[in-house]
Structure formats: C-alpha cells, structure tokens
Amino acid sequence: MIEHTGSGDPARTLALLWRTQERTSRRGKPDLSVDRIVQAGIALADADGLKALSMRRVAESLGVGTMSLYTYVPGKGELIDVMVDTVQAATGREVVEGWREHLTYVARENLALYRRHPWLLQVAPSRTVLGPQVAAKYDFELRGLDGIGLSDVEMDSVLNLVLGHVQNSARGLTAAAVTEKETGLTDQQWWDAAVPFLMTVFDAARYPVASRVGNAVGEAHQSAFSPEHSFEFGLTMILDGIAQLIATRSHPAC
Amino acid sequence: MIEHTGSGDPARTLALLWRTQERTSRRGKPDLSVDRIVQAGIALADADGLKALSMRRVAESLGVGTMSLYTYVPGKGELIDVMVDTVQAATGREVVEGWREHLTYVARENLALYRRHPWLLQVAPSRTVLGPQVAAKYDFELRGLDGIGLSDVEMDSVLNLVLGHVQNSARGLTAAAVTEKETGLTDQQWWDAAVPFLMTVFDAARYPVASRVGNAVGEAHQSAFSPEHSFEFGLTMILDGIAQLIATRSHPAC
DNA sequence: CTATGTACCGTACAGCATACGGTACGGTAG
DNA sequence: CTACCGTACCGTATGCTGTACGGTACATAG
Incomplete structure (x- = not known):
C-alpha cells in the first residue's frame, strides 16, 4: 500500500x-x-x-x-x-570539491537514507513535505551546484534528476527485502515458483530479444550482477550528460 | 495508498x-x-x-x-x-530508425501510458508483473537497442534508466490531478494556504540557495515552466550520457 | 428424472481511521 | 482550602476495507 x-x-x-x-x-x-x-x-x-x-x-x-x-x-x-x-536530518552534509563529486556524494547519502528507511519508498510523494529538515537538505544539495554556470531552474532540474534516479535504484536495492517481508516469499522462492510455469507459456520465438536479454540479466543476477551496478551505471550516464550541459554553458559558442 | x-x-x-x-x-x-x-x-x-x-x-x-x-x-x-x-497493450509499437529516436519514442509512449492510467504510479512495483503484454512491450523496447554495441545487460540497464526517468516525470506531470482528486485541494489552493505560514517560519538567511532556487522554480512554474520541461531535460541528459557509452563501445581504444 | 459440479452470494470477522462524547486531574483564581 | 475549568486521555461507535466460509440455485451430463 x-x-x-x-x-x-x-x-x-x-x-x-x-x-x-x-x-x-x-x-x-x-x-x-x-x-x-x-x-x-x-x-x-x-x-x-x-x-x-x-x-x-x-x-x-x-x-x-x-x-x-x-x-x-x-x-x-x-x-x-x-x-x-x-x-531527512540524518543525511550527511560533507562539503566536497567539484559538482560531480558533490552529486555522487548526494546520491550515495540518499541511497543510504532509503536503505535505512525503506518505507520512504512506499510514501506517495504526491506533494513535497515542506518541513525544516527537507528544506535544510535541499539547500545543502543545491549549494554544491551553485556557481558552475547553471541557471536556478537548471540546478533544480539536475538535482531532481539525480534524486529520481536514486529513488528508482533504491527500489531495486530494497525491493527484495521489503517484498519478502510483505509477501513472505523470497525473490528466489518466487522465481522458482514462477519459472516452470513461464517455461510452458512463454514463447521465446515470439519475444526473441526479451528472452535473450532476460536470460542474460537473470544469469548476471545470480553471479556478478547487482542492483548496485544499475545504480552506478545510471549515475554515470546522468553525470556524463550533465557534464555536457555544463560544458555548453561554459563555452557557449561551441 | x-x-x-x-x-x-x-x-x-x-x-x-x-x-x-x-x-x-x-x-x-x-x-x-x-x-x-x-x-x-x-x-x-x-x-x-x-x-x-x-x-x-x-x-x-x-x-x-x-x-x-x-x-x-x-x-x-x-x-x-x-x-x-x-x-500495457495499448502502447505504440512503431519502429523508428536510430537508438536515440527509438528511446525517445519509447519514453513518450510510456509517458502517455501513465497519463492515461495515472493509478499505475500508485502500484508499488515490488515485483515485475510477468504478463504477456509486459513481455511483448519489453521485447519491442529492447529490439531498438539491439546491435548497436551494447551488451545484453547494458541494454536492460539503459532501458530501465529511461523508463525510470519516465516514471519520475509522470509523477510530476500527473501528481497535480491525482493529488487534487484525493485531497480535494488544487496545487494552487494548497500553495496559497502554505505560503503565508512558510513566510513566518522559513528563514531565508538560513537556507539561502534553497530559497533563491525555490523562488525561481516557483516563478517559472507560474509562467513558462512545466513538468514537460523537466521530462525533456532529463531525457536529454540521459541520452547524452548513453551516447557517450555507445561511442566508447564503438571505438574501444579511444 | 436424477445427480453433480459450478456460479453466485449472504453473512461474518478482523482490521482500519477517526468522529464524538465523555472522564479525570493539575493548576490557578477566589 | 475550595471551586472551577481547560486539557490530556480514552471508550465507544461508525463506516469502511479484504476475504473466509457455508450455503443455494441451476444447467448440464448421465
């Protein structure tokens, strides 16, 4: 719920x-x-x-x-x-040099927050909670983006983009534990119960790419893969994109 | 809930x-x-x-x-x-040339889906729904990323990153309507009720950057700004980041 | 015509948020 | 010292929720 x-x-x-x-x-x-x-x-x-x-x-x-x-x-x-x-009060407020390092730090702190309080993911963020701790955190997170050539609205957009990614990642990271608690079934048990049935009904020829990639992800999930990878991957993509934006702002006549 | x-x-x-x-x-x-x-x-x-x-x-x-x-x-x-x-069945399946165009199309289709069925945002995505329509959509969405140099796991990561961004954006886009329906208060009414109180309690000197940016975003929200902008902005950032990844894969010895 | 399996449903239970009408008591005014 | 009153606390009741269980009525098979 x-x-x-x-x-x-x-x-x-x-x-x-x-x-x-x-x-x-x-x-x-x-x-x-x-x-x-x-x-x-x-x-x-x-x-x-x-x-x-x-x-x-x-x-x-x-x-x-x-x-x-x-x-x-x-x-x-x-x-x-x-x-x-x-x-929100319990998030770190270290000041690090460089916008990229700052955003990385912010992302990790927020991820840790979701880890500590997984129920945050179950709260519908319909309207921002305008509380003192939220305000203080917002201020800190923006401060590391100030004076690097972004407009105010862009600063907000960049921060929201990163925080959104963190939230999505957190869902992947904590979903297993939360869902297990609420359904009484581990991911493995659930998967084991699902696979034999899926085999009888899932036509690999109909969904060739989905089944190939699905298998690859499934295998990776068992061995080296982890949702952490997904978090790092997305963060890298996003930061690379932001870097291009900042570069444009710094050298406008590119 | x-x-x-x-x-x-x-x-x-x-x-x-x-x-x-x-x-x-x-x-x-x-x-x-x-x-x-x-x-x-x-x-x-x-x-x-x-x-x-x-x-x-x-x-x-x-x-x-x-x-x-x-x-x-x-x-x-x-x-x-x-x-x-x-x-999920009602999403478009047009085949467009180029991975960037494909992902843009996929993003728009998914955004439209959330617009049509805002309640999708209220369903906790604890465990993927392994249904036929979901599978078909997943296959279509992956097909446009096939053969451009990404590994299977990377294809999945890229798609998830984009879909995650769409979901976050959809929340912003449809939140107003949904929340209004459930609380009986429009965003404007809520804001109007909140602002006078915030003025008495919010110390702008304590949160200088937050208040400056907050004001800028607030003003933009009234005039030219829209959550659509946030969607386009984030999508551009993400696609730019992905472009760099693909470039690396194409010219490994960069 | 009879037997049977199924579609449908009435009732009941446990749990929820919370509106309302009290009760009991600590501090203060007289 | 007493009387008062505002407040903290709470018992009860209402109207929701999902769903377990036991039953009923009926179309079809034999």
Missing part, C-alpha cells in the same frame, strides 16, 4: 512540521509528545514496513490509547509527513 | 495473467469473466484512482455480489496485477 500524505489542512500540517504549537498551558499531565509519537512511528515502520504502521499499533507501542495520539497529530497522513521530514 | 500486488501464489497469478484456465465445463451460467472484471477495475481506477478501487465497488459496477469476483480472481492484488499487464 502506498500511503498518501498531507490530506488535511496545509497550515495545520506545516505548523506541526515546524513545531509552532508552543505548549502554552500546563493543565493536565502531558505524557505524550509529537516527537515521541513520531519516533515510535519511525521505529515501527523501520521494523515492519509502512503497511504495518497503524495508529493502534503506534499507540500500543507507547502504552497509550489510540485516540490520545489525535491530541498531538491531526491524523495518520500528517504523522507520516512528519516522519518523512524527521528522517 | 500504494497498493501491493502479487501477494498470493505466483503460479496462480501467472495462470491468471496468461489465461490458462480453459473454461472447461459449462455447468452453471457464467455471467462474469476475468476480462469483464479487469475492464471494470481499470475503468474504476481511471475514474477515481486506485484508492477508490475496492472489490465491493468493482462488483457493484458489474451488478454482481462482491464474493462472485473471487470465483475468477484470487484476490485484489492479483486483480491489480492483471490490470497492470492489460493496459
């Missing part, structure tokens, strides 16, 4: 993200807090995936009634928004 | 995809069929998004009891799998 986020009032969500609530009065005995709820949510999603994240389970893991969460968080969608923003 | 697919027995799913059931006996009065159910599902998802797709609603739209669907389809996940495979 892909979770949707930000279903409610944008202002409410933003207030939550930026923690503008100012716990004013001290009536009652506040045992809970937004942060404790968010941490519990992240822990739960890390462990069992986004599908297993329910308000009941979050409350349970905090030893609290389900509805108590709604005092601090407008709903599940907003909770996920805050979870997304929160985990 | 991101829907998961292929939850059940792989062999069962494959039998369904390749229609191996051979309606043998003619007892009873089969009113329903897998195809009718799938078409109803696609119509429903096209109209109201994947979130609105429920077995109850599919049955209702066919004038049939909910449980009757389970005679033909093992479950919701498998139904979605078949829906995914089915819509």
Whole structure:
C-alpha cells in the first residue's frame, strides 16, 4: 500500500512540521509528545514496513490509547509527513570539491537514507513535505551546484534528476527485502515458483530479444550482477550528460 | 495508498495473467469473466484512482455480489496485477530508425501510458508483473537497442534508466490531478494556504540557495515552466550520457 | 428424472481511521 | 482550602476495507 500524505489542512500540517504549537498551558499531565509519537512511528515502520504502521499499533507501542495520539497529530497522513521530514536530518552534509563529486556524494547519502528507511519508498510523494529538515537538505544539495554556470531552474532540474534516479535504484536495492517481508516469499522462492510455469507459456520465438536479454540479466543476477551496478551505471550516464550541459554553458559558442 | 500486488501464489497469478484456465465445463451460467472484471477495475481506477478501487465497488459496477469476483480472481492484488499487464497493450509499437529516436519514442509512449492510467504510479512495483503484454512491450523496447554495441545487460540497464526517468516525470506531470482528486485541494489552493505560514517560519538567511532556487522554480512554474520541461531535460541528459557509452563501445581504444 | 459440479452470494470477522462524547486531574483564581 | 475549568486521555461507535466460509440455485451430463 502506498500511503498518501498531507490530506488535511496545509497550515495545520506545516505548523506541526515546524513545531509552532508552543505548549502554552500546563493543565493536565502531558505524557505524550509529537516527537515521541513520531519516533515510535519511525521505529515501527523501520521494523515492519509502512503497511504495518497503524495508529493502534503506534499507540500500543507507547502504552497509550489510540485516540490520545489525535491530541498531538491531526491524523495518520500528517504523522507520516512528519516522519518523512524527521528522517531527512540524518543525511550527511560533507562539503566536497567539484559538482560531480558533490552529486555522487548526494546520491550515495540518499541511497543510504532509503536503505535505512525503506518505507520512504512506499510514501506517495504526491506533494513535497515542506518541513525544516527537507528544506535544510535541499539547500545543502543545491549549494554544491551553485556557481558552475547553471541557471536556478537548471540546478533544480539536475538535482531532481539525480534524486529520481536514486529513488528508482533504491527500489531495486530494497525491493527484495521489503517484498519478502510483505509477501513472505523470497525473490528466489518466487522465481522458482514462477519459472516452470513461464517455461510452458512463454514463447521465446515470439519475444526473441526479451528472452535473450532476460536470460542474460537473470544469469548476471545470480553471479556478478547487482542492483548496485544499475545504480552506478545510471549515475554515470546522468553525470556524463550533465557534464555536457555544463560544458555548453561554459563555452557557449561551441 | 500504494497498493501491493502479487501477494498470493505466483503460479496462480501467472495462470491468471496468461489465461490458462480453459473454461472447461459449462455447468452453471457464467455471467462474469476475468476480462469483464479487469475492464471494470481499470475503468474504476481511471475514474477515481486506485484508492477508490475496492472489490465491493468493482462488483457493484458489474451488478454482481462482491464474493462472485473471487470465483475468477484470487484476490485484489492479483486483480491489480492483471490490470497492470492489460493496459500495457495499448502502447505504440512503431519502429523508428536510430537508438536515440527509438528511446525517445519509447519514453513518450510510456509517458502517455501513465497519463492515461495515472493509478499505475500508485502500484508499488515490488515485483515485475510477468504478463504477456509486459513481455511483448519489453521485447519491442529492447529490439531498438539491439546491435548497436551494447551488451545484453547494458541494454536492460539503459532501458530501465529511461523508463525510470519516465516514471519520475509522470509523477510530476500527473501528481497535480491525482493529488487534487484525493485531497480535494488544487496545487494552487494548497500553495496559497502554505505560503503565508512558510513566510513566518522559513528563514531565508538560513537556507539561502534553497530559497533563491525555490523562488525561481516557483516563478517559472507560474509562467513558462512545466513538468514537460523537466521530462525533456532529463531525457536529454540521459541520452547524452548513453551516447557517450555507445561511442566508447564503438571505438574501444579511444 | 436424477445427480453433480459450478456460479453466485449472504453473512461474518478482523482490521482500519477517526468522529464524538465523555472522564479525570493539575493548576490557578477566589 | 475550595471551586472551577481547560486539557490530556480514552471508550465507544461508525463506516469502511479484504476475504473466509457455508450455503443455494441451476444447467448440464448421465
């Protein structure tokens, strides 16, 4: 299941993200807090995936009634928004020389983020989460592209292109684990169950190139190939393309 | 919500995809069929998004009891799998000269597919749907990359890179419509509601590059900019990178 | 005409998010 | 010291979801 986020009032969500609530009065005995709820949510999603994240389970893991969460968080969608923003904080912010090195670093950091929190891939990125951590990360990632001849819009396009590739790669890298957890079947088991049937039904003569390439990829998958290769390959292609763009910008009359 | 697919027995799913059931006996009065159910599902998802797709609603739209669907389809996940495979059939298969032109054509066709069926973006691509339409499309898309000096695995990598970019772009292109349908808020309304709050909380001095670029992108978004640009931009970058790879393969001793 | 296998479906269950109407208590005003 | 009140917390209920299970009705084969 892909979770949707930000279903409610944008202002409410933003207030939550930026923690503008100012716990004013001290009536009652506040045992809970937004942060404790968010941490519990992240822990739960890390462990069992986004599908297993329910308000009941979050409350349970905090030893609290389900509805108590709604005092601090407008709903599940907003909770996920805050979870997304929160985990961005843990990405590295090293400054490296050269746009290519910077983008490579950014790509690796984001890949690591997806590895740590695979459920991020299950959150439908319908609308950007405009939280403080997201903003800080965006700023850092753009800074390494500043002053190399690209326009502002181009800087954004380049970054999005790289981050998009990282996300696609992350899906390949973590899909096995996530899907296994949710279907109870490893890739190998699934494949073993599928192959004998496919053999009876798949006409190699009808799809000659597909079957040849499919076999090659399958064999490579067992031996030397890895999704990491796909990540590196795509990144190289993209960076090479960007290099050409930058070269054009530097020597306009080429 | 991101829907998961292929939850059940792989062999069962494959039998369904390749229609191996051979309606043998003619007892009873089969009113329903897998195809009718799938078409109803696609119509429903096209109209109201994947979130609105429920077995109850599919049955209702066919004038049939909910449980009757389970005679033909093992479950919701498998139904979605078949829906995914089915819509692939509608992509164009024109043969164009040159790998670059071919990939451009493939990219456009896939983008159009996502436009027609935005719910495809909400299906978690945990495991490839190994259906006949998917296979045929894969074969066609690879054929245009055959014999230009790439290895089999490289052909697959190149294709995946392009298709991944298309998917990312499609998200940007259709996100507005989909999200609006599901949240009841247009991008403009959402932005208008967010901006005044952001102004009070977003420290431009803290995130100088982010705010500058963000503003530039925002302004461009209102005037000349469009997600289409982002699609074309990324495609150009990727194809330029691939061109370099192919050049290397053609003149190995560069 | 009877037997049988199948298409279809009513009911029920477990799980979900969350709206609503309370309850109990800590801090403060009188 | 007491009375009040705003807040934290939560029990219950509603309307969704997918689907397991047991049954019914009927077309066809024998």
